[in-house]
Amino acid sequence: MSRLRIAIIGGGVSGTALAVHLLLRGAQTPDVTLIERGRRIGPGLAYGGSDQAHLLNVRANNLSISDHKPDDFSRWLSKRKGGDQSKTFAPRALYGRYVAEALQRAEGAHWFRRPLKRVRGDAVALRREGEGVEITLASGKTIPADKAVLALGNPAAIVPEPISSVEVIDAWDAAAIARVPSNSDVLLVGTGLTMVDVVLSLSKRPRSGTIYALSHRGLTPHAHADIPPAVQGTLAQSAPLSAALSELRNVARGVHERGEPWQHVVDGLRKATPTLWRGLTSEQQLRFLRHARSYWDIHRHRAAPEAAARIADLRKTGKLRILRGEVVSAGAAGRYIQIVHRQRGSMVRHRFDVANVINCTGASQNLARSRDPLVMQLLSDGLVRAHATGLGLDVNDDGGVLDARGAADTRLFALGPITQGAFWESTAVPEIRARAAALAAIL
Structure with missing residues (x-):
């Protein structure tokens, strides 16, 4: 046979x-x-x-x-x-x-x-x-x-429309990232785990320029906690999506108030997540993606403690600046790229020049x-x-x-x-x- x-x-x-x-x-x-x-x-x-x-x-x-x-x-x-x-x-x-x-x-x-x-x-x-x-x-x-x-x-990754008019470096192009000058500013589009990796690569050399990282909400990944006793998260599948997420937040808040890491509430939910997800209607899944995904991602997909600490240090010294909002336009300005940025919740527009733009929006x-x-x-x-x-x-x-x-x-x-x-x-x-x-x- x-x-x-x-x-x-x-x-x-x-x-x-x-x-x-x-x-x-x-x-x-x-x-x-x-x-x-x-x-x-x-x-x-x-x-x-x-x-x-x-x-x-x-x-x-x-x-x-x-x-x-x-x-x-x-x-x-x-x-x-x-x-x-x-x-x-x-x-x-x-x-x-x-x-x-x-x-x-x-x-x-x-x-x-x-x-x-x-x-x-x-x-x-x-x-x-x-x-x-x-x-x-x-x-x-x-x-x-x-x-x-x-x-x-x-x-x-797909290059977002506002920056598609200029040359954009892919976050996975290590050779191109290595050529980014350390004495010039650079813009990273996306503030998730891909951004963390790119920032770590860019900051291996002493930088006099600023690294800007921008996303709609300006949220960055949390760090993993030290290993504590496991805490099981709960999420009522039969409850409306908003009520279920509220319950999850309440459980995490209670754990935190007891001096235990909230991270393990999310981790305790991990095995049940596919079943919970498939129990949602298509409309509920789309609502989650529109309103809660970015918050879920930074709590669920966390950075290694060493990486998170390095990111925190760079932000503290001003070498890394996280921006909220959107790129309104991007265009060539001599040897640089001029970025027009609108802060989330504001109509005011800011202009700044960068040597390179790197797409960190992820797959x-x-x-x-x-x-x-x-x-x-x-x-x-x-x-x-x-x-x-x-x-x-x-x-x-x-x-x-x-x-x-x-x-x-x-x-x-x-x-x-x-x-x-x-x-x-x-x-x-x-x-x-x-x-x-x-x-x-x-x-």
Whole structure:
């Protein structure tokens, strides 16, 4: 009997985690083809850099790639750095190395055959073929499979319209960021975790210029707390969304008043969040995204304490200034870029010049604006549909992709950030790991 053939499109953390879990199924391991457009399989965009100042925002003891060995990463890290590293926030680049090695170890366990095939290429089309699917690469090569998984990772950030008229540096372009002059001012658009990484890179050299970081509300990520006794958050699923969020704030306030970190109220809610999210109507989800998302993000997706402390120091000295509001216009002014900024809640406009503008708005899961040939083809052919929130693909509870009519095809699944609209919690390693294990069993 022929073995099941599974093609995974995307060799970042999501695709690699699924491949690892499939390879750990022993005699049940199918033939796996892992397709990645980049040079390296494993790290992906998030963990493929080399800047040691960029730290993980999850402690090492919760970052194993495998559900079967929850302490795998912390043990791996401790062997390399010495001592107990379970509670540390390691460099992101080091985690990328771990993910790649974890895949090699899982692959090496199959000494009697090689079930994993690595393919470097850009998947540009996927079509149903008989009872399976056929994937076409940009090179023209086709790959047949019985089932396919879209593990496309984080797409490129979209340049906001007001700054699209000038040259904008992508936050992931390390070479371009290294060329930003330290004696000139620079504007970062976006104030989340991507901004934190870019500021840490820019501030490695002494700066005489100012780093401006701007977002609509000017909110920045909170820091992780020291590890306290775990506190479980509560959120009434049956209550209206506004009442449920008010309850969460009250619980966190009570915990804080007792002298305990509020962070663990949010963390205690983590496993229940996908169920709570899927229990909301589409209208409620959209209301949450409009009014509460930015506040949720800074409390839920927190910075490593060392990174947060560095950001606080830079703000205190005036080297980093956080702006609220919007860019009204941006245009060339000699060797500089003139920014016109309107403060939130005010009609007054301010002008200042910067040498560079860096887009730190983060990955965009808005499929309507995607320029990925594969995503565009799948949408055009009706094989997939966007989630009602506009965040990624619409999938069922098992990760099965829903087509334009809302029907699930047992040949096509999705995993990772592209399922954010369906599960909300789908971008961090602990959630990706758990869903990869569940999907491996389903496949």
